[in-house]
Amino acid sequence: GSSPRTTMSSEAHPESCATTAASDREARNKAQLAEALAEVGRLQERTKVANQERLRCLEATRQLKGSIRIMGRIRPPVQGETSSHVLQPLGAQQLQVLTEPRALLTERRTTSTRTSGCQSFPGLDQVDGHSQAMDSRIFFFDDLFDSQATDDEIFTSVQDELDAAVAGEAVCILAYGATGSGKTHTVTNLSHRAAVELERQASALATGGMKLEIRVQLVEIYNDQLRDLLAEGEQPRLRLSVSSSGSALLGAVSQQITADSNGGIAKMLGQVLRVGQAQRATFNTALNVRSSRSHLVMMLFLGSRDMNTGHLRSAGKLSFVDLAGSERLKRSEAVGERRREAQHINRSLSALADVISAKERRVAHVPFRNSKLTQLLQDALGGSGQCRTVVFVTLPPTRENLNDTLHSLQFSQRLTAIALPPLFVPVNVVNHTRSRDGPWQRLPSASMDD
Numbered sequence: 001g002s003s004p005r006t007t008m009s010s011e012a013h014p015e016s017c018a019t020t021a022a023s024d025r026e027a028r029n030k031a032q033l034a035e036a037l038a039e040v041g042r043l044q045e046r047t048k049v050a051n052q053e054r055l056r057c058l059e060a061t062r063q064l065k066g067s068i069r070i071m072g073r074i075r076p077p078v079q080g081e082t083s084s085h086v087l088q089p090l091g092a093q094q095l096q097v098l099t100e101p102r103a104l105l106t107e108r109r110t111t112s113t114r115t116s117g118c119q120s121f122p123g124l125d126q127v128d129g130h131s132q133a134m135d136s137r138i139f140f141f142d143d144l145f146d147s148q149a150t151d152d153e154i155f156t157s158v159q160d161e162l163d164a165a166v167a168g169e170a171v172c173i174l175a176y177g178a179t180g181s182g183k184t185h186t187v188t189n190l191s192h193r194a195a196v197e198l199e200r201q202a203s204a205l206a207t208g209g210m211k212l213e214i215r216v217q218l219v220e221i222y223n224d225q226l227r228d229l230l231a232e233g234e235q236p237r238l239r240l241s242v243s244s245s246g247s248a249l250l251g252a253v254s255q256q257i258t259a260d261s262n263g264g265i266a267k268m269l270g271q272v273l274r275v276g277q278a279q280r281a282t283f284n285t286a287l288n289v290r291s292s293r294s295h296l297v298m299m300l301f302l303g304s305r306d307m308n309t310g311h312l313r314s315a316g317k318l319s320f321v322d323l324a325g326s327e328r329l330k331r332s333e334a335v336g337e338r339r340r341e342a343q344h345i346n347r348s349l350s351a352l353a354d355v356i357s358a359k360e361r362r363v364a365h366v367p368f369r370n371s372k373l374t375q376l377l378q379d380a381l382g383g384s385g386q387c388r389t390v391v392f393v394t395l396p397p398t399r400e401n402l403n404d405t406l407h408s409l410q411f412s413q414r415l416t417a418i419a420l421p422p423l424f425v426p427v428n429v430v431n432h433t434r435s436r437d438g439p440w441q442r443l444p445s446a447s448m449d450d
Contacts, residue, residue, distance in 0.1 A: 044209070067382065068356060068389045069142040070416045071157065075182035075396050076147040084399040089146045090138070095395075097409065098134045099402065139409045140416055147397055154186065154392075155193040161318075161388050162194055166201055166212070166302055168314035170246060170387040172321060172380030176349070176411065177394035178404035179325025184277070186392055187322040191273055191298060194318065195266040198302075202259045205304060210313065213303040214257040216269065217249060218276040221372050222294035223344045228252045229276035229296075240372070246317070246379035249299075273298060293341045295348065295373055296322040319380055321373075323349065326408065348373045353414055355381055356389070391415060 072095055077083045088096040143157055158173060165171040173190060175183035202212035218229045219238070226238045230253040239250040257268045280296055300318040305311065324345040351371035358366040359382040368378045380387050393412040395405050 067387060068360070068415070069391070070412050071390060071392045072139075072141040072144040072412065073149065073154065073182065073186060073392055073394050074145065074147045075185075075394055077397055081398050083147065083397045086399050086402055087395060087397055087405070089144055091144075093141055093144055095139045095141065095144055095409075097137045097139065097402075097406065099137065099406070100134065137406075139413055141393070141412070142416075151189040151193065155190055155197075158190065158390055159197075161390055162197055164386075164388055165300070165316040165318035166198070166304065166314070168304075168316045168386075170317045170319075170379040171390075172319045172377050172388070173390045173392070174321040174323055174352075175392045175394055176323050177326065177408050178396065178401060181325070181394040181396045181401075181404075181408070183325070183392075183394050184322050186394055187296075187320050188273065188277075191320045192266065192270060194300075194320075195269040198300075199259060199265040202265065206259075206307075209307050211305045211307050212259070213305055214265065215254045215301040216257055216272055217252045217254050217299045217301075218272055218297070219249065219252060219299075219376075220276070220280055220294040220296050221348070221376070223341060224348060224372050226252075226372055226376070227294075229279045230255060230272065240375055242368070242375060242378055247376055249376065254301075269300075293324060293338075293345070295324050295345075297373075297376060317379060319377060321377070326404075326411070347371070349411070353411065356415055 074087055074089070074095075086098045088098065090096050145154060145157075161171045161173065173187075175186045177183050198212065198214065205212050220227050220229055226240065226249070228236055228238060228251075236251045236253070238252055241248045241250055255272060257265055257272075259265055262268065263271075276296060276298065280294060298320045300320075302314075302316045302318060303312055304314045306313055326346060326349055348371040351367065351374050354367055354370065355374045366382075368374045368381070374381060380389055382389075391412070393408055395408060
């Protein structure tokens with residue numbers, strides 16, 4: 001028989017083999033882990049470089065396009081309306097407006113003390129199938145969308161602004177125009193597509209170890225007073241705090257939105273906006289059976305946080321603003337309380353233009369405090385840091401609304417004249433353009449009948 005030593009050695013051999021195999025597996029696992037961590041480090045470095053490049057590209061687009069952009073959108077005819085062809089796009093930046101001589105005369109009587117900021121010249125034009133002498137006026141935009149433009153095309157034009165907000169800038173997208181011109185439709189569709197894009201970006205950031213945090217506040221400004229549209233029951237006391245780092249609305253309900261919320265980011269933000277619009281102050285006027293009597297402001301606070309360290313990498317703000325319909329008091333037949341509402345609306349819109357004008361002229365005092373609207377949007381309007389503002393001027397296509405359309409265009413012309421670098425035209429060209437090339441001559445800025 002075998003000796004005890006031999007027996008013990010043979011019994012211990014399998015245990016020794018198992019220990020060796022386990023050690024080998026552990027070594028391989030450590031090597032694989034080290035390799036994986038090294039790959040993660042390389043990917044994080046590549047992500048960092050790509051992010052820096054993306055920020056450089058965003059800054060380049062801001063320098064090229066300017067921090068303030070004025071966009072025009074012609075609303076398609078709704079049921080019962082017929083497009084009269086009084087608004088004729090001339091390319092992607094110019095809009096020709098045809099007015100009858102009598103209408104032009106009326107307009108000139110009310111604007112005898114100011115210049116229109118656009119070219120006017122007579123000619124024969126086809127309007128509603130009739131050849132007649134018309135007056136043609138040209139207005140200019142950074143981008144102009146005709147009535148055939150889709151909501152997807154509109155959103156594509158502000159994609160850079162959304163990316164900038166995620167990257168940490170303060171961005172504001174406003175819709176301005178006469179009541180019934182399509183402002184609410186434009187803001188609603190832009191905010192929906194922005195929510196879908198934010199959901200996509202949240203997923204992309206998650207793969208790189210980042211979490212996109214979203215908080216939303218929804219308020220209206222009615223008669224220059226703030227009202228929380230997400231508050232249940234009694235209205236909270238809101239206080240607007242403005243500092244060098246931006247503006248904050250204290251006391252307002254702030255709802256957290258996450259990718260794993262019920263239905264995702266797009267569905268949750270859609271619900272928030274529907275709740276707010278249902279509570280918004282509206283009233284019947286001679287121009288619209290449901291005229292908005294307040295400015296609606298939806299503010300999205302966007303933060304990118306490192307899931308490993310908990311460090312907040314960037315904090316931006318994206319605001320969507322559905323401005324109350326600008327209106328002429330005689331046409332809207334507003335009296336009493338409705339008239340007071342209209343006066344508050346028009347004053348706040350004038351204050352908005354005054355702020356943009358002051359910022360672009362680099363004056364020492366910018367009148368943010370003249371309106372709750374400009375105070376609330378101070379960070380996006382240039383109060384501090386990097387910011388961008390996009391104004392969509394919505395235009396109805398009918399001749400019946402032409403006076404209100406011209407009023408909106410005069411407002412946009414004022415913004416265009418102050419928001420962009422000086423516009424010059426060749427001396428021998430009657431119709432000035434927005435091109436920045438060639439020999440130029442300075443044109444007068446537009447003014448506005450507030």
